[in-house]
Amino acid sequence: MKKKKKREVRSRLISFLFTLPSLFFFSLALLIPFVMGLNIAFTDWNGIAKEYHYVWFDNFIKIFSDSRIVNPVKNTVVYALLTVVFNNVVPLGLALLFTGIRGKAGNICRLVVFVPCCLSGVLSAFVWKFIYRFVLSALTGLSSPLGSTFWVLPGIMLIALWNGCGINMLIYYAALKNVPSDLYEAALIDGAGRLQLFRNVTIPMIMPAFTICVTLGFTNGLKEFGMVMSATGGGPARTSETISMYIYNNLYTYSKAGYGQAISLVFLLVLVVTGNLMTGFFRKREVDM
Secondary structure: OHHHHHHHHHHHHHHHHHHHHHHHHHHHHHHHHHHHHHHHOOEOOOOOOOOOOEOOOHHHHHHOOOHHHHHHHHHHHHHHHHHHHHHHHHHHHHHHHHOOOOHHHHHHHHHHHHHHHHOOHHHHHHHHHHHHHHHHHHHHOOOOHHHOOOOHHHHHHHHHHHHHHHHHHHHHHHHHHOOOHHHHHHHHHOOOOHHHHHHHHHHHHOHHHHHHHHHHHHHHHHOOOHHHHHHOOOOOOOOOOOHHHHHHHHHHHOOOHHHHHHHHHHHHHHHHHHHHHHHHHHHOOOOOO
């Protein structure tokens, strides 16, 4: 028994030692700056001066009376909602289509859809800025949607769909391949049609995939920054400015680091609560195999 306990302790110690490098870099890059930022949220620091004064909860109170934050919040919610809808409906449709394509043809189709995921959001934005400005204009005569106050968000959503569709498609494809064929056969014997099969068999069985794709897609949409910054910089006329960009502008452009940090903490709380609520919602609807 003593030898067994020693082996367990040794195994845990070795496992812990292997995690130390990750913990070190995580603390250096995220944890320590986050803890230091908690203090800044209660000050009037402008991000440059060596001295600052504590204003306590004034920054947090100001958030609810700031008229300039309304537009970024609206843009963020609209962007996140529409992106998560299209970036799940389209990948699911492609996954259903690709399950019927076997052999090399199926592999090529999945590869073509997945390749854009290998590019960063920033690089994807630059690629599509070129497409919108030169290719779209040459083929249709239309100007870039990124320069229109009405079409700018749909234009960015198309970039997000192109960039993120592949990974969701693979998740749904793997989930569909793991659905037992016996369930479909039993439902067909009972007289179920294709729509009934999809609604009563497929959807419940791939619910874990929805948990991942919808939850991560929505939270990532809420905190989108790099793609929008690279594509439009928040323009034209702030019509594509997200809450993450508004935080960035307060920290570095408007010289209101204390206020920007306060917004970021409130936004972090919203993300944590939203993610947990959505995960709990989908987890309750998952079917135990």
